[in-house]
Amino acid sequence: MELDLNERNELILTESKTMRDDLVFKDNVMDKIKLVTVIPETTEVTIEMAANYYEVPHETIKTLIKRNRSEFNDYGEIRILKGTSLSDFKGRVQLEPELKTAPSLTLISRRGLLRIGMLLTESEIAKSVRHYLLNVEEISSKEQIQWAVNREIARQERRQLTDAIRDFYTGSMSTGIAYSVLTDMVYKLLFDINAKGLREIYGIDKNEPLRDYLSTEDLRRVVKVEKTVSALLLLGKGKREIDEELNENKDKF
Template identity: 55%
Template sequence: MRDEYVFKDSVLDRVKAVPVLVGSLEVTMEMAATFYDVGRDAVESIIRRNRAEFNEYAELRILRGKSLAEFKTLRQADGDFKGVPSITLITRRGLLRIGMLLTESEVARSVRNYLLNVEEIASKEQRAWSMEREISKRERRRLTDAVQVFGDGNPFVYANYTNLVYRVLFDTDAPGLRKLYGLDPDDNIRDAFSTEDLRSVVDVETAISSLLRLGYGYREIRDELLGRSGNFRRDAA
């Protein structure tokens, strides 16, 4: 199954911007780790344990000697490559294969969900919605992590921030949206959102996460975002 999907490497750009080397479509181990938000050792371990798969499609290239010297000459301004005895470069297909093998990465999970659940069976509009849904779930986890670390300990803080997002975008709260969409108590509100709505939710939650990390409290964030709610509403653009 990995071999079947590994040629759909364009999915990477739909999940997250792929870092690139100037003049190349390959990435280094460090760039692969950055893309998947994991440590370099996690990428090294995946490649080491599954090298046969990567080698079968020439998804890895190790530079030593003359090829390494030429590589360094082309990138003299990049101090990260000075003094290293070898460099492993990974193709885009190899980067996608890493995502199919990583278990401790939200980005990799988003890639797999998109490939396995959507790509082959959905319309263009459904694929766009699913991609935004995956991104919104990842951003939601970033928000909950920020609330846990930087929040004020209020037991209702998660619900408060969720309702703040909805108030900024829709002038209502979670119960109001459930009523609007005719949802049952166990239904996920976000599954009823359009692609544009999901993008707007990501924008607001990203703003909240950033303000939390800057030391803003709930009331400050509430006043700031409600005062600029028009900037987040795509129908007002």
């Protein structure tokens, strides 16, 4: 994935969760493109209201949310009301007639609505929102965008490595352990320390993404070695052979 930083490229937001997370608090941008209508006495919208805002079919929003459910859930940007909580909500706010008898209700926060705009590719309104975020207000510098691109490339390469382990690794370790062992092999080759040691250096716990703390240059080196490991797995090499191959060519990384 390459990005020409001289062009206005809003699609980086559809590719990089890192960038979306950085910009999702800028939900006031949406009103500058088109006024956001929320449910009275709330700051939330329904799926239908989100579809109306972005001028796309209702099913488009439903499908996008379903495809990215975990991302919305991570930040509490969507909630589903049923039973008593739904009855209480209906008693407190004014709803459209067709929603008054609905057995459940999906509510999206303003930040969730902005996240939809950063993910939605088939909406001119969404394109305008992304354009405004990245170009008009210059919220993201070229360095920030390039940082996000590098992280996205690293994420794709990591997926390539996990896929290679799943499909071609023939040793006795489980897939998860094999990934940890091979990742430590990469870090030791480049930094002479394993993942745990790097986390201690950066002062982060195991739930934080270690790669976000690496410099762009170090991240590129990690990606280069992981691509090599993936290729060696494809050739049927085992852990010992991969370790030997990497160390024999250490000066190339």
